[in-house]
Each structure stands twice: as structure tokens, then as C-alpha cells.
Amino acid sequence: MDRVRELASKKAAVIFTKSSCYMCHSITQLFYELGASPAVHELDKDAYGREMEWALRSMGCNPSVPAVFIGGKFVGSSKDVISLHVDGSLKQMLMAAKAIWF
Incomplete structure (x- = not known):
């Protein structure tokens, strides 16, 4: 748990993924399209991935997975992120965390 919290707090936007997960790829792409450059940690390629x-x-x-953190706080998985994006909150959260500037 400490490693997750440490990694989640190192950058404004952090996504924990698996390389074979299509929703992980979709959420990561959404962040890129919004102008964010999240830290992406693929659990299946990390020695501590299972933990x-x-x-x-x-x-x-x-x-x-995907597990999304913005500003060091756990936001949720794909359905949570998509809901936030649809209602406009995701962009506001990314701006507040200084992951994007507008």
C-alpha cells in the first residue's frame, strides 16, 4: 500500500494499468487527449505489481485496473473516470492538480 501511495503522489496524474487491458489504454489515451501526461505504471511489468x-x-x-489518481487522491477506475469526463469534472480536477493548464 505504501508503494502505491508513494507512486500516486509523485505526479499530478497517475494511472495504474496492465499492458493487456483495453480500458487501461482507453483511459490513458483520454488523459493524453485532455493534454495531461500521466505517469503510467503497468502492474504486469513491475516486480511489485501483484502486491x-x-x-x-x-x-x-x-x-x-485502471486505477486513477489525480493530485495524489484516488479517483477510481474506468467507469468513475468516464463519468467525471462526461460531466466535465475530470478536466477541472486535472487543472486543479496542475496536470493540465488552460
């Missing part, structure tokens, strides 16, 4: 996946599940992320 981090369990930590994400214990934080309430089910499925465990």
Missing part, C-alpha cells in the same frame, strides 16, 4: 494490485483492491478499486 500493488492487492493494495489497489483494498482501496476499493474493483477491477484493480
Whole structure:
């Protein structure tokens, strides 16, 4: 859990993913399209990936990926991020965290 929190707080936008997850790719692309450059951590390519996946599940992320953090705070998974994007909140959150500037 400490490793997840440490990585999540190092950059304004952080996404924990798996390389084979199409929703992970879609959420990452959404961030790029909004002008953000998130830190992307692929759990299946990290030596501590399995432990981090369990930590994400214990934080309430089910499925465990994609897990999105903005400004060091857990935002949720793909359905949460899409909902925030649809209502305009995602862009505002990214701006508040200084992940994008407009």
C-alpha cells in the first residue's frame, strides 16, 4: 500500500494499468487527449505489481485496473473516470492538480 501511495503522489496524474487491458489504454489515451501526461505504471511489468494490485483492491478499486489518481487522491477506475469526463469534472480536477493548464 505504501508503494502505491508513494507512486500516486509523485505526479499530478497517475494511472495504474496492465499492458493487456483495453480500458487501461482507453483511459490513458483520454488523459493524453485532455493534454495531461500521466505517469503510467503497468502492474504486469513491475516486480511489485501483484502486491500493488492487492493494495489497489483494498482501496476499493474493483477491477484493480485502471486505477486513477489525480493530485495524489484516488479517483477510481474506468467507469468513475468516464463519468467525471462526461460531466466535465475530470478536466477541472486535472487543472486543479496542475496536470493540465488552460
